[in-house]
Structures are given as structure tokens and as C-alpha cells.
Amino acid sequence: MARSIEALVEPRLLVWGRRSAGLDIESAARKVQVKRECLERWERGESRPTLTQLRKLGRAYKRPIAVFYLPEPPEDFQALRDFRRLPGAVSAVESPELRFEIRRAQSRRELALELYELAAESPPSLPLSVALSDDPEDLAHATRGFLGIRYEDQVRWAAGYEAFNRWRAALEDTGILVFQTTEVEVSEVRGFSVYAERLPAIVVNVKDSVRGRLFTMLHELTHILLHQSGVCNLHEETRALSDEQRFEVFCNLAAGAAIIPREYLLLEEPVAAKRGNVIWTDEELAYLADRYGCSREVVLRRLLVCGRTTEAFYRAKREQLLEEYEEAARRAAARGKTGFAPPHRVAVSSAGPLFVRLVLESYHQEQITASDVADFLDVRLKHLPKIESEVLRVAS
Numbered sequence: 001m002a003r004s005i006e007a008l009v010e011p012r013l014l015v016w017g018r019r020s021a022g023l024d025i026e027s028a029a030r031k032v033q034v035k036r037e038c039l040e041r042w043e044r045g046e047s048r049p050t051l052t053q054l055r056k057l058g059r060a061y062k063r064p065i066a067v068f069y070l071p072e073p074p075e076d077f078q079a080l081r082d083f084r085r086l087p088g089a090v091s092a093v094e095s096p097e098l099r100f101e102i103r104r105a106q107s108r109r110e111l112a113l114e115l116y117e118l119a120a121e122s123p124p125s126l127p128l129s130v131a132l133s134d135d136p137e138d139l140a141h142a143t144r145g146f147l148g149i150r151y152e153d154q155v156r157w158a159a160g161y162e163a164f165n166r167w168r169a170a171l172e173d174t175g176i177l178v179f180q181t182t183e184v185e186v187s188e189v190r191g192f193s194v195y196a197e198r199l200p201a202i203v204v205n206v207k208d209s210v211r212g213r214l215f216t217m218l219h220e221l222t223h224i225l226l227h228q229s230g231v232c233n234l235h236e237e238t239r240a241l242s243d244e245q246r247f248e249v250f251c252n253l254a255a256g257a258a259i260i261p262r263e264y265l266l267l268e269e270p271v272a273a274k275r276g277n278v279i280w281t282d283e284e285l286a287y288l289a290d291r292y293g294c295s296r297e298v299v300l301r302r303l304l305v306c307g308r309t310t311e312a313f314y315r316a317k318r319e320q321l322l323e324e325y326e327e328a329a330r331r332a333a334a335r336g337k338t339g340f341a342p343p344h345r346v347a348v349s350s351a352g353p354l355f356v357r358l359v360l361e362s363y364h365q366e367q368i369t370a371s372d373v374a375d376f377l378d379v380r381l382k383h384l385p386k387i388e389s390e391v392l393r394v395a396s
Contacts, residue, residue, distance in 0.1 A: 007054040009068040011045035016073035017061040018043075021096040031060035062100030097183040098231070101203065105179050105194055108355055109201045111376060112177060115358040116199075118367045123198045124175035130225045132250055140257030143221070146174060151264050155291050163293025164214045165394055171221065172354035177201040178217060180350050191216035192231040193223040200224045206349065209325075211295040218255035223247070253305065259294050260302045271303075277310045280317070297321050344386035347377045353391050360388060 058065040147170040194201040202220040204213040285296040
């Protein structure tokens with residue numbers, strides 16, 4: 001029988017890889033399907049993994065195996081502030097999947113800057129800067145202004161993917177990268193932001209509903225305008241707020257106001273026909289949600305903020321909506337995966353049209369190789385023509 005080839009890796013790189021992925025010895029050993037003692041011996045340098053086992057380590061730690069051959073652990077990107085914390089709580093532990101998505105977003109942003117430089121161009125700077133003391137309603141007007149979102153266009157968009165793609169395109173037109181995670185559970189994170197004066201990045205969770213992603217995108221935009229990077233789940237608490245929760249409340253208010261401006265909401269037929277604090281039917285909430293391309297929960301919150309319903313009704317109805325969302329999620333999980341997204345669509349959806357266009361333009365100008373394109377977009381070269389068509393389709 002042929003002997004397995006040992007991987008001549010640095011033991012401390014194995015320790016670094018595991019810790020940077022947020023895994024303890026037990027969890028890492030389970031993922032790699034070896035005994036804890038075996039993994040400990042690798043990390044102490046008393047024995048070595050085989051090449052096959054090293055590939056398993058790479059998959060578990062979300063790292064290319066070449067990194068384990070470096071003489072020193074590489075310097076990782078800066079950790080993001082955790083806005084998921086409740087008052088008095090410690091930061092939540094990030095899964096290896098979330099840590100990978102944060103690294104990937106930061107890496108893609110750095111790469112996009114390099115591609116701009118290769119093209120002898122400079123990305124635009126942020127057109128707006130805000131403070132927590134600002135009025136979220138005023139901020140919403142300014143946000144819609146610099147994004148070029150007009151009411152008469154918005155209400156013509158189909159709720160769901162068209163609305164999401166239009167908002168995403170508006171953000172990317174101002175030089176804000178919008179990525180989507182593919183492996184992180186919604187229960188862990190709805191989105192996160194990477195702030196920078198040029199080419200900041202917003203990341204939303206593709207496992208969330210598309211209407212939920214629209215709200216998250218505007219929530220994360222507000223964090224960027226506040227000059228913040230952070231990981232968010234968008235939850236609000238009624239008890240004493242931590243600093244993180246105060247920012248979350250502000251970002252939620254600003255996102256809701258940007259999607260549904262007060263002056264337009266109050267003129268909508270179902271709203272104008274009613275006065276005072278009123279009860280709203282599911283059909284009325286659904287009508288308004290479809291009109292603005294958002295969720296019923298966003299509509300409900302805006303009605304409360306605009307004085308068109310009571311706190312008691314809001315809380316009872318929100319509880320009902322959350323139960324409906326959870327039940328729908330359970331049914332979807334029970335059905336399992338019912339569809340397959342082709343690689344070219346996954347590439348554009350995940351990396352975003354702006355990033356994909358930067359890569360393709362650099363390739364066509366012979367500034368990067370075909371192999372670079374495959375690496376940057378995480379696809380095989382045979383999908384390149386369909387990726388170019390998909391970028392055009394999304395933009396149209």
C-alpha cells in the first residue's frame with residue numbers, strides 16, 4: 001500500500017488557523033474527523049497531517065492550504081465591532097463561516113482598490129456623513145437624494161428582487177460595494193459593514209428573505225455614514241440600551257424612513273383614509289409592503305413612528321408576523337433545498353455587480369489574467385461569458 005504523503009507545515013500555523021477560525025480543539029478535531037489527541041500532536045509538531053488531512057483543515061478553517069506553509073502567521077484583517085450585544089453581555093462568538101465572510105469582504109474591498117489603481121482611476125468618496133444626534137427622517141431624505149431614489153420609480157418596481165437590485169445598484173453607483181454571504185445562518189447575523197472613506201462595503205445575508213435584505217442593506221448603509229464597521233442582527237431591546245443598541249435603534253429608524261418616507265406614507269390611500277391610532281389588517285400591511293418593496297414589519301414600524309398606530313397594536317402584530325416568518329422558515333427547512341443556483345448567478349449575487357465589473361474590465365484591458373478572474377470571482381473560467389451576461393441582466 002502506498003504511504004500517505006506528510007504535509008511539511010509549520011505547527012504554529014495550524015494553531016493560528018484554528019484560533020483565527022474561532023474553533024477550540026474539540027470542534028476542530030470533529031470537523032477534520034480526527035481524534036483530539038491527533039490534532040494536538042500536529043499543533044505541537046510531534047507529528048504531521050497528511051496532504052488529505054491538511055485539505056480538510058483548510059476547509060474547516062476557511063483558509064487556502066498554502067497559508068500553512070508560510071514561515072509566520074499572516075496578519076489578519078481588523079475585527080469588526082459587534083452590534084449584536086445586549087447591555088452587560090459579552091460579544092457573541094463568531095462562527096468560522098462568519099469569520100471567513102468578514103475576511104472575504106475585507107479582502108475583496110482591498111482588491112477592488114487595487115483594480116481602480118490599475119485603471120488609473122479613483123473611487124468616489126462618501127457623499128454624506130452623519131451623527132447619532134441627527135434626525136433619522138432628515139437623514140432619510142438626504143440618503144434618497146444622493147442615491148437618486150425617486151418615489152415614482154420606487155412604486156413601479158416589483159417587490160422582491162427587482163426592488164433589492166435597484167437599491168443595490170444605486171448604492172454601488174455611489175462607490176459602495178454590496179456583497180452577500182452564502183454560508184452564514186441568519187440567526188447569527190443579518191449583515192455587517194466595513195467602513196472606509198473610499199469603497200466601503202456592505203454585506204447582507206443571502207439566506208435572509210430578499211425583503212429583509214433590502215432593510216439590512218439600508219441599515220448597514222447608516223452604519224457606514226456614521227463611520228462605523230460592525231456586525232449586526234438588527235434586533236432592538238426595550239430595556240436600558242447599550243451603546244451598541246443605541247446605534248442599532250438609530251440605524252433601524254433611518255433605514256425604515258429611507259425606504260418609506262413619512263410624507264409619502266401619509267398620502268397613501270389606506271393611510272390617508274384613516275385618522276389617529278388605528279388597527280391595520282394583514283391585507284393593508286401587505287399592500288403597503290408590496291408598494292415599497294419591503295416587509296410588512298417595516299411598514300408596521302413606520303406606521304408606529306408616524307403616529308398611525310399604537311404601541312400595543314404594534315407589539316401584538318409584530319409578534320404575529322415573527323411567528324409567521326419562523327413558521328415559513330421551518331417549512332422551508334423541512335422541504336430542504338429545492339433549487340440550484342447556477343455558478344454564474346452565485347458569483348454575481350455574492351460579489352456584487354460593481355466588484356464583478358471591476359474584475360472583468362481589468363481582464364479585458366489585460367491588467368489581470370484569466371486565472372486571476374477565476375480566483376477573484378471563485379468560479380471556473382468556462383462560466384465567464386455567462387457572468388458577463390448576468391452583470392448586464394442585473395443592471396438592466
